[in-house]
Amino acid sequence: MSQTFIQTLRETVDAEWAQIKQGEFWRHVMSEPVSRPLYRDLMLQIYHYSRHNSMNQAVAAFVPAPEGLLKFVYRHAAEELGHERMVTHDLNSIGLLDEADLARAPLPATEALIGYLYYVALRYGPIARLGYSFWAEGVYGHIAGPFAKISQDLKLTSKNLTFFGSHAQADEAHIQQVEEAIERFATTPEDQALVVKVARTTLSLTGQLLDQVARQHRAPPGSALS
Amino acid sequence: MSQTFIQTLRETVDAEWAQIKQGEFWRHVMSEPVSRPLYRDLMLQIYHYSRHNSMNQAVAAFVPAPEGLLKFVYRHAAEELGHERMVTHDLNSIGLLDEADLARAPLPATEALIGYLYYVALRYGPIARLGYSFWAEGVYGHIAGPFAKISQDLKLTSKNLTFFGSHAQADEAHIQQVEEAIERFATTPEDQALVVKVARTTLSLTGQLLDQVARQHRAPPGSALS
Amino acid sequence: MSQTFIQTLRETVDAEWAQIKQGEFWRHVMSEPVSRPLYRDLMLQIYHYSRHNSMNQAVAAFVPAPEGLLKFVYRHAAEELGHERMVTHDLNSIGLLDEADLARAPLPATEALIGYLYYVALRYGPIARLGYSFWAEGVYGHIAGPFAKISQDLKLTSKNLTFFGSHAQADEAHIQQVEEAIERFATTPEDQALVVKVARTTLSLTGQLLDQVARQHRAPPGSALS
Amino acid sequence: MSQTFIQTLRETVDAEWAQIKQGEFWRHVMSEPVSRPLYRDLMLQIYHYSRHNSMNQAVAAFVPAPEGLLKFVYRHAAEELGHERMVTHDLNSIGLLDEADLARAPLPATEALIGYLYYVALRYGPIARLGYSFWAEGVYGHIAGPFAKISQDLKLTSKNLTFFGSHAQADEAHIQQVEEAIERFATTPEDQALVVKVARTTLSLTGQLLDQVARQHRAPPGSALS
Numbered sequence: 001m002s003q004t005f006i007q008t009l010r011e012t013v014d015a016e017w018a019q020i021k022q023g024e025f026w027r028h029v030m031s032e033p034v035s036r037p038l039y040r041d042l043m044l045q046i047y048h049y050s051r052h053n054s055m056n057q058a059v060a061a062f063v064p065a066p067e068g069l070l071k072f073v074y075r076h077a078a079e080e081l082g083h084e085r086m087v088t089h090d091l092n093s094i095g096l097l098d099e100a101d102l103a104r105a106p107l108p109a110t111e112a113l114i115g116y117l118y119y120v121a122l123r124y125g126p127i128a129r130l131g132y133s134f135w136a137e138g139v140y141g142h143i144a145g146p147f148a149k150i151s152q153d154l155k156l157t158s159k160n161l162t163f164f165g166s167h168a169q170a171d172e173a174h175i176q177q178v179e180e181a182i183e184r185f186a187t188t189p190e191d192q193a194l195v196v197k198v199a200r201t202t203l204s205l206t207g208q209l210l211d212q213v214a215r216q217h218r219a220p221p222g223s224a225l226s
Numbered sequence: 227m228s229q230t231f232i233q234t235l236r237e238t239v240d241a242e243w244a245q246i247k248q249g250e251f252w253r254h255v256m257s258e259p260v261s262r263p264l265y266r267d268l269m270l271q272i273y274h275y276s277r278h279n280s281m282n283q284a285v286a287a288f289v290p291a292p293e294g295l296l297k298f299v300y301r302h303a304a305e306e307l308g309h310e311r312m313v314t315h316d317l318n319s320i321g322l323l324d325e326a327d328l329a330r331a332p333l334p335a336t337e338a339l340i341g342y343l344y345y346v347a348l349r350y351g352p353i354a355r356l357g358y359s360f361w362a363e364g365v366y367g368h369i370a371g372p373f374a375k376i377s378q379d380l381k382l383t384s385k386n387l388t389f390f391g392s393h394a395q396a397d398e399a400h401i402q403q404v405e406e407a408i409e410r411f412a413t414t415p416e417d418q419a420l421v422v423k424v425a426r427t428t429l430s431l432t433g434q435l436l437d438q439v440a441r442q443h444r445a446p447p448g449s450a451l452s
Numbered sequence: 453m454s455q456t457f458i459q460t461l462r463e464t465v466d467a468e469w470a471q472i473k474q475g476e477f478w479r480h481v482m483s484e485p486v487s488r489p490l491y492r493d494l495m496l497q498i499y500h501y502s503r504h505n506s507m508n509q510a511v512a513a514f515v516p517a518p519e520g521l522l523k524f525v526y527r528h529a530a531e532e533l534g535h536e537r538m539v540t541h542d543l544n545s546i547g548l549l550d551e552a553d554l555a556r557a558p559l560p561a562t563e564a565l566i567g568y569l570y571y572v573a574l575r576y577g578p579i580a581r582l583g584y585s586f587w588a589e590g591v592y593g594h595i596a597g598p599f600a601k602i603s604q605d606l607k608l609t610s611k612n613l614t615f616f617g618s619h620a621q622a623d624e625a626h627i628q629q630v631e632e633a634i635e636r637f638a639t640t641p642e643d644q645a646l647v648v649k650v651a652r653t654t655l656s657l658t659g660q661l662l663d664q665v666a667r668q669h670r671a672p673p674g675s676a677l678s
Numbered sequence: 679m680s681q682t683f684i685q686t687l688r689e690t691v692d693a694e695w696a697q698i699k700q701g702e703f704w705r706h707v708m709s710e711p712v713s714r715p716l717y718r719d720l721m722l723q724i725y726h727y728s729r730h731n732s733m734n735q736a737v738a739a740f741v742p743a744p745e746g747l748l749k750f751v752y753r754h755a756a757e758e759l760g761h762e763r764m765v766t767h768d769l770n771s772i773g774l775l776d777e778a779d780l781a782r783a784p785l786p787a788t789e790a791l792i793g794y795l796y797y798v799a800l801r802y803g804p805i806a807r808l809g810y811s812f813w814a815e816g817v818y819g820h821i822a823g824p825f826a827k828i829s830q831d832l833k834l835t836s837k838n839l840t841f842f843g844s845h846a847q848a849d850e851a852h853i854q855q856v857e858e859a860i861e862r863f864a865t866t867p868e869d870q871a872l873v874v875k876v877a878r879t880t881l882s883l884t885g886q887l888l889d890q891v892a893r894q895h896r897a898p899p900g901s902a903l904s
Binding site: 111 | 338345426429
Binding site for chain 4: 471557560561563565645648653
């Protein structure tokens, strides 16, 4: 039964990914030379939301939850703390870090993702937020393609990709923990519906984030590339 | 100075609208026959978020604000209360209301908009939320085109368009009140930046909402229309 | 059945009042000459919490509630707005207003009452908060005795007692509205238990507030009065 | 400068303790034989608030705070998790645990303490909440007297006092951590005022909690003990 739920959840997430892969970001990155400014702007958005992932995880404790899940929540919050510094490290390692950029407002989808996750925390609580963790921990498989292409275009090495690299390595263990938590705690139809809703909404916003980055770097109409 | 800010804000909003008008919803509605299911699905999304507009306005009182602005907040919250019933009335008036539809989860962008506005309320407060009111009160001018096309395609009369009609009429007075509130209360650079951020984010999410509705009704590849 | 609940609620509240009437404030005010500083300090605490009663009422809209109750919430929030100015008016009318006093931290029980009511709003919502309104709207009957004694001791007239006076007059209608709201909306055992809990907790804190004011003005040991 | 602040804070806390030690609980426990029901009712109140101490610590992450403080917050939240089970263990070890008691509403001061700490978390954040940790980590020194008297009256051994015992042992290290955190993070006058306010309010509520427990076990008027 709960195995079935993980499958349903995975299908929902895969459908969202399929849509993202037809979007402007994917098309741009995979079929055009990626510029340094586009990469910088992508990383800036990742910087913005990753700064909040620890806190909006911890805040989910506002909604009553089983002790085992709260343990997961606190460990997860502690692990995520400060991860945005890997983003700034990576930008800095190739001369793309400008402190002033960090203070600029995030793109609409990034801001919406940040705010929505605090809402999830305060309104729905830790079980629902597992929907975000479910796909976020497995994101690196999906985005390996674009990141390989970006690395190639910008001649990045593993030293320039600590954010991506460290998360990709932590991947397998984390995915299993999240799936176990979902199987153990998201057992009612109501909770499972919340997990699906949060998974879908946050992944959809992330797709928007990617496309909004790409849109900032759209070739002007009439140029050779358009 | 604050006159200038309203202008800046209007330019931000107009730029978002320009993008929305190039999106899939606009293209679909303006250049293809609109089906009853598409209209129903659009109205269902409006139903979902309009159910929360009163509450997420009131909750903004969590963040300290000037008394004059709180008066505006309470009056506005009271006025918005129950407006979703106009949506169900309009659907019902043409035989498109199925109660089961109302219980189904909103689309990702709708869910994100609902959640983000509660976040705005609890985190940023009443001044920032004026950014949403600013464009939302003036939305009817922008969407008059698509709604006229929909009305024509589905042979709707004013009796079927109470939600759109009543809001459109209240428009002028409300816009002026919101602009006055912005000029009076959003006077620091920080508050003005929040107003812009909330305006942009919520309008961008609304554009996504429209496009996600349209995507549900995309002609299948290989069909005559595609 | 719900009539019975109002009776249960009234008994709970009356038991709390009985305890308050045995407390240090009551004893001090009723049996010793009331000094201007004691009256000033009492009014300062009323100033502190009454500044928040409008907002912590509105914020209760965070928790889903019936439309009829939300109407009550918004109207009530609007009516309470700015009432703390009657307190400062009353202090000023007898030369006891010092703006610096308003900026000083409230006493522990006052701070707890303010914070607890925001918690009630965000966690329990509008039905539970009716427990506070239930006894607060009827407070003037209970405190008429001490206020008459204070008025006599300090030679206050109705011009110096606008906060007390205006609320006392609004009393009867408000009590009836609150009781009707409780009978209509607090119908499940869970909701009724919350109403009782909030009534008891907030009235107990108010009793503490009074006693903490009195304690500040306790005659030093060894003085003639002790 | 910050050394001075710790001293100020300690004086505030000591003044509150001095008052608590003149209260009904202290007098009752230190000068009359303590009954099993009184001890049970005390432990039930400790059960109620200690169930929330982990979560209302984690939720403080809603308010932006330095990374070093958030680390403290998460570790502290994780350490507090499930401590209420020591309370039920201790009650059970002497045949005083009745599951039905756990479901009963807490006393007003306990409920206020629980709610106020969530408010502190959402409104003031992690720095302010250090005011609670400051005295709570050092509570065991203050209450050693009453607990020794209770142990003697009820013939309790260390096996019956795991909650008190384990906390008392953890005391010294924790106090130092909290004081270091206060010295490092509560550096502005505003933040220091919040720390003092939260320390005072939460300790005052705890004093009320104790006195409300004692009041439940007051000898009836006319009995030999009164």
